[in-house]
Amino acid sequence: MNVPYLTRRLLYGIPLVLGVTFISFLLMVYFGPDKTYELIGKNPTAEQILEVRHELGYDRPFLLRYGDYLGELLTLDLGLSESNGEPVSSILKRTLPISIALVVPGFVLGNLLGLALGLLAAWYRGKWLDKLVMSASVVGMSVSFLVIIIGLQILLCTPYGLNLFPVRGWQVHDPGSYFYYVAVPTLALILVTLGYNTRFYRAVMADEIERPHIRTLKAYGARPVEILFKHVLKNSLIPVLTRIMFSVPFVLISGSLLLESYFGIPGVGLVTFNAITSGDQPILKAVVGLTGVLFVVALTINDMLYSTVDPRITKS
């Protein structure tokens, strides 16, 4: 591993984290929900309103508050949720693994299937199979995530359908119970992402297939499987990796809000959404900061992977 390069990349990430946290904190403070009016009781006096603002720290100068925020991020002392008083770090510790466990199967399968279908469609570009895959992708992209979720719930989770899986819940203790709770959300995630993935990968692969070296391989009579996996896929890995790596922070942190709320899964996406609507700033600050840091890490790993899949790219 190139340690100096890695250190340099991570140092370059500091301004990025500072920029992300500063802008999001600015938006949170000046345009985000104001918790004051949720915390004051009925018939408040002007003095009581000021008291609550003081308790929330809203009356402190912006830069001081931002400085405190950075301090919290550095020390990982993220404070207490303003909604339920639970330490933010313990909320994240509790919810992050659930979101990861929920989203990873759908994310992996959605990308693998998208790659496979993209390769297939690109290989048969302009033929009926390509048209079928692309049409199905457009249909998949056009159906709302909400419709997919509710449809699958009715079809697979209620007595009106097959009633095989639970509508809500996350009581995971072993692989069997994991499959029981994750199956329908995973299917929903695959259905909603497959169209986008397939179209993207198909475009990348079709571009690669048009290149002269692929035509040469075809002329040599190389087998399609060899051409597709050894040459087309390998040479297309840069945009593929970029797409996947850039999705990772969102997958890890945001989870999937709709999946978590409709399937009653206590993940970090739902916590974040509730924090946004209720103005729970300690949680929002933690999630935004963590997303920024993860982005820097993902970018760094991405750069490392670039030079691995394409030796022409140097770390210098």
Add this chain to the structure above:
Amino acid sequence: MLGGCDQPPATDNGATAKIYRHAMDGIPGSFDPAQAATIYANFIVVNLYDTLYRYKYLARPYQLQPNLAEAMPEVSEDGLNVTIRIKKGVYFIDDPAFDGATGREVKANDFVYSIKRHFDPATRAQGTWLWQDRIEGLDLWKSEGSDYDKEVSGLRALDDYTIQIKLTRPFPQLLHTFTQGYAAIVPREAVEKYGQMLSSHPVGSGPFTLISRNDVRAVLAKNPGFRREPFDLAAEGFDPDSRLNSDFQKLQGRIPPFIDQLVFEFVPEGAARWNAFSAGELNFIKVPVSQFDNILSQHTPPTLNPQYADSYDFEASPEAGFIYTNFNMADERIGYRKDPEQNRRNHALRCAMVKAFDWKKNNEIFFYDIGLVFPGIIPPSVPEYDAQGDDSYIQHDLQGAKALLQANGWDKDTLPTLEYGFPNGVTERQTFEQFRNFMMTAGYPADKIRPLIFASYGDYQRAYSQGKVTLINSSWTMDYPDVENIMQLYYGPNAAPGSNSASYNNPEYNRLYEASAVMNESPERTRIYREMNQLLMNDCASITGISRTMLFLWDKKFIMKPDRSFLGGYFMRFIDTVESASTTP
């Protein structure tokens, strides 16, 4: 690691635990009683903590009943001194906050401490308004720094089991305030140990204890140390002639709480709630409006479709509150004007808008035609409601509206531009569009009624509390079953940022409110309230009102009478399964 934490336990004798799963259509925030501001938080808090009083389980209208209090209070003749004795031998749950981690006895001082917390800014309490300026010395205690070791002259523990309250003026609603989650009793040791984390680490003496909570559910288990008080049908207001299930009689003499585990599922999404209920994962739901067509065979009265009647029990319950659209009377464009002529014209404009509003259509589109429309602010759910009263205020009178505008010199050029505020949401937007449409039919130009949209309800509340919204669409849920809680909504001194968002200020209304606020429920008080209602309507200060009808469905295997009002969570200790009630002696 993956979060499984609330598997159904077995009971001590090895039997399967009785679990009741209750769907909530919102998410509670803090479980700290001082912050139990929402119906959802209140539901849970009154099951984890004790309050001095509660309401009889089955009696309607509501009737007060001692809970932790030994009996109803002794009240001096002038109504200013209230003495309450609490039960002996009631214990907090075991918790590391106590010496030896063993729950200690609940004392009168704990109640005093719990109320004082509301007057300590560090608590971020939301129930202060209930006792502010009412209990002698309490406001002073706050202004002197909220030192818990300092006594409050009007709120004292005379001994371990006697509370003495001295009021600044008669406060007939005092006991109602002691039924609320806000007045639940917390031990000082727990507050000092957990601080803000008390919100998620409750230490009470209620019928249940918290096992776990997250953003989708809270799991409570029976508190084995809860005081043993046999269920008494007569004391709970059971009427054998009512439509209540006769299974209730099987509960007589048994010791609540009857179920082992109480699971609250937080499911704001209507479709998910219905799907989970249909799949048998929930035992109770407030039916989402999208399913009304499906479950009702007729609207009036709401009747359950026979296909559901075999499996579910059903109740149509009018809310203890109402929805209204206030005019911001502090806004010169529509409200009070110093110039009598302009004032008269504004009054005519408001009254024309009241006449242009079509409650029938509003009810049809947004409340499935089962909402209860009523004139003014005294809803049908309270005894003061006048069923025989004049209902012209809610009659759609388009010609009358147009005539009023014309007679007072209002036309499309002179009509003022008004902002109609609402928090972002589909229903809210639709409500605005309907409102604007009603006004357009009376001749109001569409571009002169503008939407003012806010990201959250908190932001909207801030804006109208600061007088920045002209037309304020809002709702009020009663905090206690006394209509005084509604009448104060239009009391002048409660003007924005107080609960009088209309900033309505009629000296006669104020005088009547002050006179009635110290009166107990009586025909004379009812007469005054009705007079105040009429004053408000004469002034056309609000387009009001409608009470929503909520439909509840629950699994027939449970014996229960659900209650969704702000005070509702008490019924949960009395829920039992039909099977268990039939076999348990």
